[in-house]
Amino acid sequence: MDAPWLVAVLTTPRLALRELTATDAPFMLQLLNEPSFIRNIGDRGVRTVDDARQYITNGPQASYARFGFGLYLVELRPALTPIGICGLLKRDQLPDPDIGFAFLPAYWSQGYALEAAAAVRDHARDGLDLPRLLAIVNPSNAGSIRLLERLGFSYESMTRLTPEAHDVKLYARVL
Numbered sequence: 001m002d003a004p005w006l007v008a009v010l011t012t013p014r015l016a017l018r019e020l021t022a023t024d025a026p027f028m029l030q031l032l033n034e035p036s037f038i039r040n041i042g043d044r045g046v047r048t049v050d051d052a053r054q055y056i057t058n059g060p061q062a063s064y065a066r067f068g069f070g071l072y073l074v075e076l077r078p079a080l081t082p083i084g085i086c087g088l089l090k091r092d093q094l095p096d097p098d099i100g101f102a103f104l105p106a107y108w109s110q111g112y113a114l115e116a117a118a119a120v121r122d123h124a125r126d127g128l129d130l131p132r133l134l135a136i137v138n139p140s141n142a143g144s145i146r147l148l149e150r151l152g153f154s155y156e157s158m159t160r161l162t163p164e165a166h167d168v169k170l171y172a173r174v175l
């Protein structure tokens, strides 16, 4: 039987979303080093399973403890095959939480990202009572922009998270 901390936070017809744990480090090592992740989101400098464990502790798990939400592991039901991550982040630079998602290329174009992100968006409104969600996206990331528009997000402005970072597009959706 699953340990209690592996219970799903959200389920959809095809997917289960749950909190990341140290046991997900090998999967995260793979996902964070996908060329599409590095190109569109950034290089997190995670090169070993140990690095990935630290990333999970300092990133998603710190966020669960501080905000009650974070990035979740997305698994295919019923086998619980990990295929990506999707969830919410709260950054100091942005006034509201933003939605994030990344999937292994083998699982693209099957509607999984849309299914996971729609569940996270609805949970933000119904479970967390958030009034508004943001999203930031690399201007050249057409697939992600299409997904955000399908989720009801609208373009707000160009922004920059740090002075030395590239410009990103800020999207928003009132919940």
Ligand SMILES: CC(C)(COP(=O)(O)OP(=O)(O)OC[C@H]1O[C@@H](n2cnc3c(N)ncnc32)[C@H](O)[C@@H]1OP(=O)(O)O)[C@@H](O)C(=O)NCCC(=O)NCCS
Residues within 6 Å of the ligand: 036, 037, 040, 041, 101, 102, 103, 104, 107, 108, 109, 110, 111, 112, 113, 114, 115, 136, 137, 138, 141, 143, 144, 146, 147
């Ligand atoms: C961004 C990302 C998550 C988008 O993934 P995706 O595969 O395009 O999204 P989906 O899985 O929802 O697939 C949507 C496509 O599947 C098609 N599709 C197939 N079966 C489907 C189904 N059952 N339900 C819905 N759509 C389905 C849709 O028509 C759509 O096609 P289109 O985009 O060509 O019009 C993915 O490209 C990724 O992980 N990129 C790397 C990380 C990244 O860029 N993250 C975003 C940072 S802002």
